[in-house]
Amino acid sequence: MSALLRATGVGKRFGGLSALGEVSFSIPQGAIYGLIGPNGAGKTTFFNLLTGIYTPDEGGFEFDGAPLPGAPHAVCARGIARTFQNIRLFASMTALENVMVGRHVRTRAGLFSAIFRPGSERAEERAIRARALELLDFVGIAHRAQEVSRHLSYGDQRRLEVARALATEPRLLALDEPAAGMNSTETAALGVLLQKIRAKGVTILLIEHDVKLVMGLCDRVAVLEYGRLIAEGPPEQVQHDPRVIEAYLGAEAGA
Amino acid sequence: MKLRPLLFGLALVAVLALPFLTDLALGRSWVRLLDFALLYAMLALGLNIVVGYAGLLDLGYVAFYAVGAYLYAMLASPHIGMHLPLWVLLPGGALLAAAFGALLGAPTLGLRGDYLAIVTMGFGEIIRIFLRNLNVTNGPAGIDLIDPIQLGNFSFSATHRLFGLVIPGIYNYYFLFLGLTVLIVLMSRRLEGSRIGRAWAAIREDEIAARAMGLNTKNLKLLAFAMGATFGGISGVLFAGFQGFVSPESFTMNESVMILCMVVLGGMGHLNGVLLGAILLAILPEAFRPLAQLQQQTFGEVYLDPASLRMLLFAVALIAVMILRPEGLWPSPVRKRELHASEEDNASTPDADPAPGGAA
Numbered sequence: 001m002s003a004l005l006r007a008t009g010v011g012k013r014f015g016g017l018s019a020l021g022e023v024s025f026s027i028p029q030g031a032i033y034g035l036i037g038p039n040g041a042g043k044t045t046f047f048n049l050l051t052g053i054y055t056p057d058e059g060g061f062e063f064d065g066a067p068l069p070g071a072p073h074a075v076c077a078r079g080i081a082r083t084f085q086n087i088r089l090f091a092s093m094t095a096l097e098n099v100m101v102g103r104h105v106r107t108r109a110g111l112f113s114a115i116f117r118p119g120s121e122r123a124e125e126r127a128i129r130a131r132a133l134e135l136l137d138f139v140g141i142a143h144r145a146q147e148v149s150r151h152l153s154y155g156d157q158r159r160l161e162v163a164r165a166l167a168t169e170p171r172l173l174a175l176d177e178p179a180a181g182m183n184s185t186e187t188a189a190l191g192v193l194l195q196k197i198r199a200k201g202v203t204i205l206l207i208e209h210d211v212k213l214v215m216g217l218c219d220r221v222a223v224l225e226y227g228r229l230i231a232e233g234p235p236e237q238v239q240h241d242p243r244v245i246e247a248y249l250g251a252e253a254g255a
Numbered sequence: 256m257k258l259r260p261l262l263f264g265l266a267l268v269a270v271l272a273l274p275f276l277t278d279l280a281l282g283r284s285w286v287r288l289l290d291f292a293l294l295y296a297m298l299a300l301g302l303n304i305v306v307g308y309a310g311l312l313d314l315g316y317v318a319f320y321a322v323g324a325y326l327y328a329m330l331a332s333p334h335i336g337m338h339l340p341l342w343v344l345l346p347g348g349a350l351l352a353a354a355f356g357a358l359l360g361a362p363t364l365g366l367r368g369d370y371l372a373i374v375t376m377g378f379g380e381i382i383r384i385f386l387r388n389l390n391v392t393n394g395p396a397g398i399d400l401i402d403p404i405q406l407g408n409f410s411f412s413a414t415h416r417l418f419g420l421v422i423p424g425i426y427n428y429y430f431l432f433l434g435l436t437v438l439i440v441l442m443s444r445r446l447e448g449s450r451i452g453r454a455w456a457a458i459r460e461d462e463i464a465a466r467a468m469g470l471n472t473k474n475l476k477l478l479a480f481a482m483g484a485t486f487g488g489i490s491g492v493l494f495a496g497f498q499g500f501v502s503p504e505s506f507t508m509n510e511s512v513m514i515l516c517m518v519v520l521g522g523m524g525h526l527n528g529v530l531l532g533a534i535l536l537a538i539l540p541e542a543f544r545p546l547a548q549l550q551q552q553t554f555g556e557v558y559l560d561p562a563s564l565r566m567l568l569f570a571v572a573l574i575a576v577m578i579l580r581p582e583g584l585w586p587s588p589v590r591k592r593e594l595h596a597s598e599e600d601n602a603s604t605p606d607a608d609p610a611p612g613g614a615a
Contacts, residue, residue: 051467052466053463053466053467071466071471072466072467073466073469073470073471073472076466076467076468076469077469081467081468081469082467084463084464084467088461088463088464088467089460089461089464090456090457090460090461090464090465091460091461092460093453093456093457093460097453097456100453101453101454101456101457101465101468101470102468102469103450104450104453104454104457104468104469104470105468105469105470107450109449109450109451110451111446111451111478111482113449114445114446114449114450114451114452115442115445115446117445121449124450125449125450128450164468165468168468168469
């Protein structure tokens with residue numbers, strides 16, 4: 001499998017604090033790739049660098065053979081979509097509208113077609129709506145399409161974020177702790193959904209605390225601690241890495 | 256559902272008959288007030304694009320009104336001797352205001368909330384101070400003898416007769432402004448439900464998420480500033496032709512605040528609400544005028560200067576509305592639900608982190 005995303009020596013400092021340094025790894029095309037590590041290890045910082053919200057101080061990313069652009073919207077246009085650790089939906093818009101916004105980057109209608117509504121604009125709007133409904137159905141919340149998104153249950157909000165991200169037609173879907181706050185049934189259902197997404201040809205990068213989910217789902221795993229990459233490889237190998245055990249359980253347990 | 260067309264027909268008749276009835280009941284100065292109310296409605300609808308749809312707090316919006324007004328004043332008056340017609344100056348004013356909108360919007364793109372409000376306020380003042388100090392705009396004296404609005408041979412300021420009805424100039428302006436207001440409402444409504452309108456709403460709701468979803472927020476914000484300014488420019492052109500005189504004093508920050516109040520009081524982002532807010536706030540200060548006489552009759556003496564009393568009551572009314580109905584007098588259903596929701600399920604809704612991914 002060829003690499004879809006290659007991170008090379010990525011580093012970021014906040015003032016004097018080095019949040020992330022010398023992080024390099026490759027995500028193979030079609031993989032479910034896990035990024036784990038204790039709280040504050042720099043996982044979300046990595047996401048923000050990847051999606052253009054922060055600019056790396058060192059290193060950079062290569063996506064599908066070419067360097068990634070700097071601006072978030074351009075990153076999204078290149079085919080990387082994300083969800084957020086602390087759910088960031090468009091809260092007072094309906095579930096359907098949220099997903100329709102996701103179609104923005106793949107559609108064209110501008111100001112003038114909005115005002116004059118030529119046939120092309122109406123056709124595009126119909127297509128946007130149809131695709132959004134399809135995606136809501138895909139993640140299993142089609143029946144809540146007209147619900148204001150802040151009124152959805154926590155699990156449904158997470159699913160809606162996934163649907164909205166999928167609407168941008170990503171080749172890499174980056175999920176920031178999608179199972180946070182879910183019970184075990186919901187987490188299992190999420191695992192099924194991620195497999196379904198991968199089956200559609202979308203590569204997945206997953207930040208997760210739920211080690212069971214990561215180990216059961218991911219093809220490869222990278223482990224961060226204090227902003228440094230301490231292990232990388234297939235889950236069963238990483239699981240037995242002494243540095244990983246130490247990072248998760250503390251120095252004494254590892255000694 | 257036969258009720259809808261019937262109601263629509265009734266409303267149409269009422270709106271068309273309004274200047275005649277107002278004139279009969281209250282006198283001609285009230286028809287003039289209606290004309291101004293419609294000008295304000297256009298301004299409020301324009302500001303609603305920026306504040307209501309895209310969520311960008313603009314405190315210098317009156318600058319675009321000034322741009323439109325001065326364009327007409329300078330190019331359709333003896334001031335420099337040019338008398339261009341409305342069909343040139345109305346689109347011209349719209350375009351020029353749009354350009355100013357983008358120009359003033361560009362440096363503010365990285366700003367949000369309070370900071371954006373302060374910078375836009377500064378821009379509004381800069382425009383006014385330029386108008387006051389430039390020779391080409393005739394400084395503080397302003398420009399007078401501006402041509403009345405004329406389309407072909409039809410002069411809006413002249414009295415016309417139609418089917419035996421006498422229609423004075425002030426009525427003509429009412430119908431012109433009404434037509435354009437309706438046009439602006441239709442444009443706003445279409446924008447609101449379009450791909451661009453959804454993108455604006457997304458930026459208003461959560462800018463970080465909007466960017467991550469592939470929205471070019473810079474361009475979309477500029478578009479909102481330009482589009483909102485367009486309506487301001489149109490309103491300005493009409494104001495200059497209607498009033499026949501412009502001076503920098505018509506474009507103070509008070510005006511910007513007043514327009515913002517119309518939007519917020521009526522119901523941000525909701526067209527009916529914004530219209531209601533504009534018309535109410537344009538008319539209320541006049542409606543309070545008789546109170547000065549009442550004061551004299553009651554107390555035999557004028558304790559409070561009538562103008563101050565008027566504004567005092569006006570302010571009290573504003574405060575009362577904002578306390579009792581924070582969502583505005585006529586909010587959009589979504590916003591109303593949202594406000595109720597935030598009271599009920601604040602605890603169960605995860606709060607968005609204001610800093611971009613502050614947690615690692």
